[in-house]
Amino acid sequence: MTDWTGIITMKSNRFGYYIKEGINSIFTHGFMSFASVCIIIACLIIMGSFSLLSLNVDHVIKVHEDENVMLAFVDETLTDTQAMALQDEIEAVPNVASAQFVSRDSAWNSFKDSYDSNSSMFDGLTSNVLRHRYIVYLDDISLMSQTQLDVEQIPGIARVNAHLEISDGFVKLRNIINTVSISLAAILFIISLFIMSNTVKLTTFERRDEIAIMKMVGATSSFIRWPFVVEGLILGLVGSLTAYILQWGIYQAFVQKVIGSVIQPFIIETLPFAAFAIPLLIVFIVIGFAVGVVGSVIAIKNYLRV
Amino acid sequence: MVQFIDVFKTYENGAKALKGVTFEINDGEFAFLVGPSGSGKSTIIKLITGEIAPMDGTVIVNGYDMGNIKFGKMPYMRRTLGVVFQDFRLIEDKTVYENVAFAMRVVGASTKEIKRRVPYVLELVGLDSRSRRRPQELSGGEQQRVAIARALVNNPSLIIADEPTGNLDPARSLEIMMLLEKINELGTTVLVVTHEKELVNSLSKRVIAIDGGRVISDGLDGYYNYEE
Ligand SMILES: Nc1ncnc2c1ncn2[C@@H]1O[C@H](COP(=O)(O)OP(=O)(O)OP(=O)(O)O)[C@@H](O)[C@H]1O
Ligand SMILES: [Mg+2]
Numbered sequence: 001m002t003d004w005t006g007i008i009t010m011k012s013n014r015f016g017y018y019i020k021e022g023i024n025s026i027f028t029h030g031f032m033s034f035a036s037v038c039i040i041i042a043c044l045i046i047m048g049s050f051s052l053l054s055l056n057v058d059h060v061i062k063v064h065e066d067e068n069v070m071l072a073f074v075d076e077t078l079t080d081t082q083a084m085a086l087q088d089e090i091e092a093v094p095n096v097a098s099a100q101f102v103s104r105d106s107a108w109n110s111f112k113d114s115y116d117s118n119s120s121m122f123d124g125l126t127s128n129v130l131r132h133r134y135i136v137y138l139d140d141i142s143l144m145s146q147t148q149l150d151v152e153q154i155p156g157i158a159r160v161n162a163h164l165e166i167s168d169g170f171v172k173l174r175n176i177i178n179t180v181s182i183s184l185a186a187i188l189f190i191i192s193l194f195i196m197s198n199t200v201k202l203t204t205f206e207r208r209d210e211i212a213i214m215k216m217v218g219a220t221s222s223f224i225r226w227p228f229v230v231e232g233l234i235l236g237l238v239g240s241l242t243a244y245i246l247q248w249g250i251y252q253a254f255v256q257k258v259i260g261s262v263i264q265p266f267i268i269e270t271l272p273f274a275a276f277a278i279p280l281l282i283v284f285i286v287i288g289f290a291v292g293v294v295g296s297v298i299a300i301k302n303y304l305r306v
Numbered sequence: 307m308v309q310f311i312d313v314f315k316t317y318e319n320g321a322k323a324l325k326g327v328t329f330e331i332n333d334g335e336f337a338f339l340v341g342p343s344g345s346g347k348s349t350i351i352k353l354i355t356g357e358i359a360p361m362d363g364t365v366i367v368n369g370y371d372m373g374n375i376k377f378g379k380m381p382y383m384r385r386t387l388g389v390v391f392q393d394f395r396l397i398e399d400k401t402v403y404e405n406v407a408f409a410m411r412v413v414g415a416s417t418k419e420i421k422r423r424v425p426y427v428l429e430l431v432g433l434d435s436r437s438r439r440r441p442q443e444l445s446g447g448e449q450q451r452v453a454i455a456r457a458l459v460n461n462p463s464l465i466i467a468d469e470p471t472g473n474l475d476p477a478r479s480l481e482i483m484m485l486l487e488k489i490n491e492l493g494t495t496v497l498v499v500t501h502e503k504e505l506v507n508s509l510s511k512r513v514i515a516i517d518g519g520r521v522i523s524d525g526l527d528g529y530y531n532y533e534e
Contacts, residue, residue: 014414017411209395209397210397212395213395213397213408213409214412215381215384216355216384216389216395217384217385217409217412217413217456217460218381218382218383218384218385218387218412218413218460219381219412219413220378220381221377221378221381223412223413223414224412
């Protein structure tokens with residue numbers, strides 16, 4: 001029969017030991033612990049702010065995607081049936097989500113409707129002044145100029161109108177933000193790791209005699225490593241949770257600023273914090289965790305050799 | 307059991323510490339390892355504890371082949387040994403009791419086992435009345451007995467002591483040797499490195515003498531036949 005109580009007390013005994021030792025070391029060099037938590041916070045907030053900015057720009061791009069459709073004009077020499085038959089060909093072009101046929105009559109009507117219906121400026125004109133056209137919706141507006149060329153290649157399409165300026169501007173902005181945030185994230189991650197492993201190295205140095213005794217009496221490497229990992233883990237978690245709360249505050253302040261600004265009604269629409277509250281929390285915790293664990297494993301590595 | 311078969315060890319700086327050492331210590335034996343400074347005694351101890359690996363030859367300790375032992379097996383090999391050093395190596399901010407209990411805790415013993423075993427070994431080394439003190443509140447001889455208690459607490463089959471009396475006066479040294487003898491009588495194999503000729507001669511035990519990285523004599527009569 002298995003002595004479960006024995007196994008459980010042994011396990012919880014050890015677990016308690018790891019936690020106790022880990023917390024002890026955090027307080028024995030409080031300043032370094034505080035410094036490493038601050039660095040993690042700073043790194044996470046910088047990473048987080050850029051990611052949230054990038055998400056918002058993405059969102060703005062999405063919002064404007066519907067407006068940034070292309071208009072493909074059909075060659076007037078084509079018959080109505082031929083013109084309508086182009087739909088399949090247009091939709092077969094890569095990056096085209098869908099194409100909607102607009103006959104010259106309905107284009108003419110909506111054109112007239114947009115003006116005063118009693119106006120005499122359309123007298124003597126018919127829908128024949130206009131071409132049949134397609135409203136072309138895209139999957140990804142960052143590829144708009146390429147798709148414009150592709151659609152223009154279709155025989156029977158006379159011309160494609162696209163408003164490249166707005167989409168290009170946002171796409172460029174998003175690409176810059178993405179590049180900056182990914183490189184920053186990588187650099188800051190390495191900096192955090194470095195600081196974290198140095199903090200834990202302090203503990204390993206202070207306790208080098210204890211570590212030597214542990215090895216001498218036959219403690220396993222993992223047993224020796226755990227208290228240091230717990231130390232790193234707690235520092236990482238405290239850092240990531242604090243950073244999360246600060247990030248929340250910073251984001252709300254940012255949103256207030258944008259909403260209060262003049263340009264807001266036209267193009268900028270911000271996402272509510274709730275839209276990414278959970279994923280952001282998970283990302284922060286995972287990064288804090290990783291920095292803590294990897295940093296402390298690096299710190300203790302030298303002491304565990306033979 | 308310890309077995310050295312034609313063991314060579316050269317350090318990275320080129321120092322030839324051992325040049326073909328062969329000896330065997332059987333279970334239950336008590337042996338001294340003697341020799342002048344730099345003769346290779348500590349090198350032999352480090353080979354037994356797995357701190358360094360032999361360059362050539364075979365070192366077998368309690369069934370583990372130390373030349374080929376896997377990294378993950380090392381802790382389990384060390385649990386079969388108790389090691390005592392000249393400088394005691396106690397943890398200053400832990401009490402006597404905690405220092406001894408620590409050795410049990412870090413190999414995963416339960417609190418229950420620790421509570422049963424630690425007082426027993428402290429009594430064995432004669433320190434039951436000192437268990438709440440810290441190392442700096444003890445004499446050198448007492449500190450060394452704490453170290454011996456710690457080496458004993460996980461019930462090893464072999465105790466190795468590298469100059470355990472090097473920092474002690476002759477009376478304390480004799481006490482430590484008698485304690486090691488008592489531990490040996492309780493069934494543990496003991497190997498003691500020492501410089502103390504009188505002490506060795508007074509105890510009539512097996513003496514392995516080493517010089518220049520070679521065994522120069524090995525006798526059961528206890529005669530320390532190396533003239534320094
Ligand atoms: N870590 C090391 N690196 C290089 N050489 C070493 C090292 N340890 C010992 N040696 C050399 O190996 C030889 C044997 O040293 P060892 O420590 O085994 O001697 P010992 O018999 O224990 O001496 P002592 O009685 O002074 O403690 C010496 O020449 C020493 O200088
Ligand atoms: Mg030595």
